[in-house]
Amino acid sequence: MAFIGLVLCLLECQNKRSAELVALSMLKTVGHTARAHMLCGFSLSYDESNRKRMCSYLSKALSLDPTLSQPRLLLAKSYGNNDDYDKAIEILEAGVSLASSRGSLSVRNALADALRIVGRRKDAMELYTETLRLDPDSSQALIGLQEVEATGDTQHWSPVDSMGEYEFDLPVAGGDN
Numbered sequence: 489m490a491f492i493g494l495v496l497c498l499l500e501c502q503n504k505r506s507a508e509l510v511a512l513s514m515l516k517t518v519g520h521t522a523r524a525h526m527l528c529g530f531s532l533s534y535d536e537s538n539r540k541r542m543c544s545y546l547s548k549a550l551s552l553d554p555t556l557s558q559p560r561l562l563l564a565k566s567y568g569n570n571d572d573y574d575k576a577i578e579i580l581e582a583g584v585s586l587a588s589s590r591g592s593l594s595v596r597n598a599l600a601d602a603l604r605i606v607g608r609r610k611d612a613m614e615l616y617t618e619t620l621r622l623d624p625d626s627s628q629a630l631i632g633l634q635e636v637e638a639t640g641d642t643q644h645w646s647p648v649d650s651m652g653e654y655e656f657d658l659p660v661a662g663g664d665n
Contacts, residue, residue, distance in 0.1 A: 554583075
């Protein structure tokens, strides 16, 4: 857990290279786990020049544990920021299809946001409505639904923002991941 706190602290202090080195140390220390790869990807997410490496780490994290929402959301955001909404939608749809996906409401909302942006308003409305059935207090789904109903062409989309703070639930030493 110390690795996570240190990486987050270093990123907050704008010390990106040190954050990356600490994340890589975690990878070597705890092994090639999904969450270690996720932390490496996260440590690279603050610099667009590292996008390819970031995507590689996040993709590896998802291949090791497809139920993780954080790498899925960050990877989708990266594609969305580069106007590759089809790829972002593909990544998010895979997450929604996993019934046991942790953070699945955030993934659903991010997918609905992406669908709204590409003009698939009906699909977006269905996802927002479904999310509200699962979580009536989901302000993001409510806002998204209102935006679709009002205009349908709002370009606000940020899966990472929508998931709130990163919740790195890395196991303690001896855990399974």
